[in-house]
Amino acid sequence: MRLRNVTGSEKIIAASPYVVQEPKEMKNKWKELFGISNPIYIEIGMGKGQFITTMAKNNPNINFIGIEKYSSVLLRAIQKVEAEEIPNLRFLCIDAKEIVDFFGKEEIDKIYLNFSDPWPKDRHAKRRLPSKEFLERYDQILKTEGNLEFKTDNRDLFDFAVEQIPETKWKIDQITYDLHHNNEMNKGNVMTEYEQKFSSIGNPIHKYIISR
Numbered sequence: 001m002r003l004r005n006v007t008g009s010e011k012i013i014a015a016s017p018y019v020v021q022e023p024k025e026m027k028n029k030w031k032e033l034f035g036i037s038n039p040i041y042i043e044i045g046m047g048k049g050q051f052i053t054t055m056a057k058n059n060p061n062i063n064f065i066g067i068e069k070y071s072s073v074l075l076r077a078i079q080k081v082e083a084e085e086i087p088n089l090r091f092l093c094i095d096a097k098e099i100v101d102f103f104g105k106e107e108i109d110k111i112y113l114n115f116s117d118p119w120p121k122d123r124h125a126k127r128r129l130p131s132k133e134f135l136e137r138y139d140q141i142l143k144t145e146g147n148l149e150f151k152t153d154n155r156d157l158f159d160f161a162v163e164q165i166p167e168t169k170w171k172i173d174q175i176t177y178d179l180h181h182n183n184e185m186n187k188g189n190v191m192t193e194y195e196q197k198f199s200s201i202g203n204p205i206h207k208y209i210i211s212r
Contacts, residue, residue, distance in 0.1 A: 009075040016078045019091045028104035034063045034088065039109035042067060044096045044129055045116050049077025051192040052112070056089035058190070062109075066091045067099075096129060096137075103141040111138055113150040115194040118157040130161035135168045139212060147173065147211040153198040158206040170210045179205040 013019050020026060020033070031037050039062050043052045046066035056064040066089070068074040074093050081089070094102060116129040126133045130150050138148060148170075152158050158177075165172055176182040179189065180199060185207060191199070199205055 009071045012075055012078060013071055013093055016082070016091075018078060018081060018086075018089060019074070019093065023092050023094060023102045027102055028107060030063070030065070030103070030107060033090070036063070038063045038088070040065065040107065041110040041112065042103075042108055043112040043114060044099070045069070045113065046077065046091075047073055047115070048193055049074075049080055049091070051114055051190055053077070053081055053086065053089065054190050056086050060088055063088045064090070067094060067096060069093070069095050096134070097127075099137050100140050105140060106143045106146075108141045109143055109146050111142060111146070111148040113148065114192045115152050115154075115198075116150075116157070118152075118154045120156070125160070128157065128160065130157070130164060132164045132167045135164065135170055139169065142212075144212070147209055149207065149209050151179065151192070151195065151205060151207045153194070153203040153205055155206065158208075162208065165210065169212050171212070173209045173211055175208040177204060177206050179207045185209075 014021065026033055030040055041055070041062055042065045044067045046052050046068050049066055052064050052066040066077065068077065068091065071093055074091060077091060092102065113129050119125065119127045125131055128134070142148070150161060162175070174185055176185050179186050195205060
């Protein structure tokens with residue numbers, strides 16, 4: 001289970017050059033923050049940041065923003081990169097349900113959801129990041145030609161995510177229930193901490209790519 005509180009985490013986050021302290025003020029201005037008009041990719045629920053940090057290092061011509069709700073988890077990501085210089089990477093400590101308050105219409109080029117919290121109880125379905133409620137929010141900030149990639153080892157969550165698509169304007173472009181044995185979709189795959197953990201014990205990784 002993720003730790004919700006770590007003593008001193010807020011202070012460290014407030015002092016980190018990687019964390020945007022007033023993200024609402026950056027709405028429609030994110031390219032100004034990075035100082036260059038490169039595409040902007042975001043990961044929602046980035047955890048300890050292994051995926052997005054690796055992506056930023058491997059793709060210097062793309063600007064990356066990692067979003068994490070819990071300060072104690074974001075702290076781990078900051079600790080990983082604090083000694084490095086990654087100019088195309090920033091972090092936000094925000095709740096994704098308010099994402100339209102932080103990004104303008106079609107301001108984002110690509111969205112990643114990786115190993116999202118499954119919120120297994122039915123009454124919490126609207127909190128799941130691949131739910132139709134969240135897909136509606138993503139639609140507001142993602143460019144028309146943009147897409148969303150979702151990975152998880154949780155079959156129930158993945159089935160739920162797939163079942164949500166027909167209730168939205170989104171469509172599935174690619175899908176696999178065993179990513180690491182799908183040569184086409186696994187090409188260039190960057191693993192998260194959870195992906196390494198669960199795949200190492202034999203759990204198949206599910207993935208889809210969707211667009212509108």
